[in-house]
Amino acid sequence: MKPGTIYPSALQQKVLSQETPGGVSVALSIVIPSVIRPSKPFEVRIAVLDDNGYPSLECNSGVEVALPEQAAIHITFRQGIPAVGCLKGIQLSNEGVFRLSASSDRLQAHSNPTLCTSENVPGIYWGDPHVHTILSNCHADKCRSLNFCFTAARHLTALDWVAAADHVSNGRCDFSKWKEQRTVANLYDDPPGFVTLPAYEASLKGGSGGDNNVYMSRFPDMFIDEYEDGTIKTLCSKLAGKLQPDEFFAVPHHTTRTGKHGEISDEIYPGPDAMPVIEIHSKWGTSEYRGNPNPLKKIHDGPSYATNLLDRGMKLGFIAGTDSHATMPSGDGDEPNHIDRLPGLTAVRCNELTRQSVFEAIRHRQCYAASLERIVMHGSIAGHAFGEELQFADLTTPPRIDVLVAAKSDIARIELVRNGKTIRTVTPHSWNTRLTYEDKEDLSKLKIKSHHLNSFIYYYVRVTCESGAQAWSSPVWIHD
Numbered sequence: 001m002k003p004g005t006i007y008p009s010a011l012q013q014k015v016l017s018q019e020t021p022g023g024v025s026v027a028l029s030i031v032i033p034s035v036i037r038p039s040k041p042f043e044v045r046i047a048v049l050d051d052n053g054y055p056s057l058e059c060n061s062g063v064e065v066a067l068p069e070q071a072a073i074h075i076t077f078r079q080g081i082p083a084v085g086c087l088k089g090i091q092l093s094n095e096g097v098f099r100l101s102a103s104s105d106r107l108q109a110h111s112n113p114t115l116c117t118s119e120n121v122p123g124i125y126w127g128d129p130h131v132h133t134i135l136s137n138c139h140a141d142k143c144r145s146l147n148f149c150f151t152a153a154r155h156l157t158a159l160d161w162v163a164a165a166d167h168v169s170n171g172r173c174d175f176s177k178w179k180e181q182r183t184v185a186n187l188y189d190d191p192p193g194f195v196t197l198p199a200y201e202a203s204l205k206g207g208s209g210g211d212n213n214v215y216m217s218r219f220p221d222m223f224i225d226e227y228e229d230g231t232i233k234t235l236c237s238k239l240a241g242k243l244q245p246d247e248f249f250a251v252p253h254h255t256t257r258t259g260k261h262g263e264i265s266d267e268i269y270p271g272p273d274a275m276p277v278i279e280i281h282s283k284w285g286t287s288e289y290r291g292n293p294n295p296l297k298k299i300h301d302g303p304s305y306a307t308n309l310l311d312r313g314m315k316l317g318f319i320a321g322t323d324s325h326a327t328m329p330s331g332d333g334d335e336p337n338h339i340d341r342l343p344g345l346t347a348v349r350c351n352e353l354t355r356q357s358v359f360e361a362i363r364h365r366q367c368y369a370a371s372l373e374r375i376v377m378h379g380s381i382a383g384h385a386f387g388e389e390l391q392f393a394d395l396t397t398p399p400r401i402d403v404l405v406a407a408k409s410d411i412a413r414i415e416l417v418r419n420g421k422t423i424r425t426v427t428p429h430s431w432n433t434r435l436t437y438e439d440k441e442d443l444s445k446l447k448i449k450s451h452h453l454n455s456f457i458y459y460y461v462r463v464t465c466e467s468g469a470q471a472w473s474s475p476v477w478i479h480d
């Protein structure tokens with residue numbers, strides 16, 4: 001395939017420019033896939049952005065992309081048209097971890113890193129599972145249309161998949177809005193180029209599960225809302241009347257929010273199949289552990305952090321999203337003032353990009369969470385991929401942690417967390433590194449006894465970049 005330039009269609013450009021008439025160019029965005037194969041073509045996605053992250057309409061120049069051992073390639077933008085485009089048919093021949101760099105007359109940027117490998121490893125597909133549109137009837141002055149949500153996710157922020165998770169509770173949805181949400185999401189689902197994941201936000205009261213999103217492999221005829229007197233468990237059991245048990249799951253988010261907290265008692269816990277992951281970060285803040293550096297503004301007093309739930313034996317992988325109320329998938333946007341932390345995004349590991357494969361990857365915790373940057377985390381603990389579990393009886397040697405980490409900016413810290421406590425920290429101060437470590441502690445003394453997972457320990461890896469970007473691998477559990 002020869003390299004070529006592709007721009008969004010006239011209609012897609014109109015959707016972007018009508019809903020976000022971007023101003024002066026202040027930043028350059030260059031996005032590449034996180035996993036590529038030697039000598040196989042891939043796409044380089046370029047955008048010139050204004051100070052809210054919207055595509056500039058003022059750009060009237062070219063952008064040059066430097067490639068290893070090849071001539072640079074160019075894309076040009078014209079004033080009055082959103083500065084968004086794609087270079088197709090690009091290839092790298094050598095294996096390794098690479099970043100590309102882009103420059104225009106005034107701006108420079110690195111791409112996210114890519115792992116170029118011929119090994120049989122799954123792809124990493126990035127998405128934002130939590131975007132609100134005008135259908136949410138929440139901050140309607142800021143929110144934009146479903147058309148904008150899907151067009152921006154695909155063409156502006158260059159995501160592989162997105163979920164418009166609009167509110168239904170408090171009378172915010174009815175059958176007519178649901179039909180619109182279903183129809184437009186299905187219209188924009190276009191594998192293997194781009195996937196829309198069926199979703200909606202089902203709020204519950206504090207103590208009943210708090211704010212949850214429901215993700216589905218297909219849309220049912222109507223949503224289930226349990227806001228007034230249900231719990232996360234009754235929500236899931238009623239969904240099981242509409243869909244098969246393997247066709248939906250619920251995900252609690254900003255679990256440390258005052259009032260709407262996600263303390264989940266044993267009585268209302270719907271189990272690991274119906275609740276396989278937790279949204280650990282969004283623009284509201286991080287709910288990883290008490291004392292984390294990016295907390296929500298008003299924090300619930302009780303044990304509602306992700307680590308509190310993990311410590312009770314709940315098998316929860318990690319995802320992150322924006323919870324954007326400016327309909328800005330994985331980007332900055334002109335959000336309402338209280339939603340001002342770094343944008344979250346979710347990496348899923350699977351072999352192909354389809355609605356079913358994205359859904360199944362999250363359902364099986366083959367996913368990880370990140371903020372701001374598409375951080376590559378590729379590794380295992382005790383020979384098991386992140387998100388998996390094994391038994392102590394299967395452990396013949398001390399658990400070995402081996403993870404390759406690469407980011408757009410320099411990595412300040414990689415931390416290995418065991419049972420909620422950091423047990424190993426490395427400070428590479430480079431953008432591409434590897435952590436290996438053997439945990440020789442007497443694990444029998446560290447086992448947590450639980451109602452849900454016998455006696456167990458868990459590990460995960462937290463990455464923090466100098467830009468403030470973070471990533472959290474899903475845990476690996478070892479249990480009796």
Ligand SMILES: [Zn+2]
Nearest residue numbers: 136138167325
């Ligand atoms: Zn809202």
Ligand SMILES: [Zn+2]
Nearest residue numbers: 130132201323
């Ligand atoms: Zn939300």
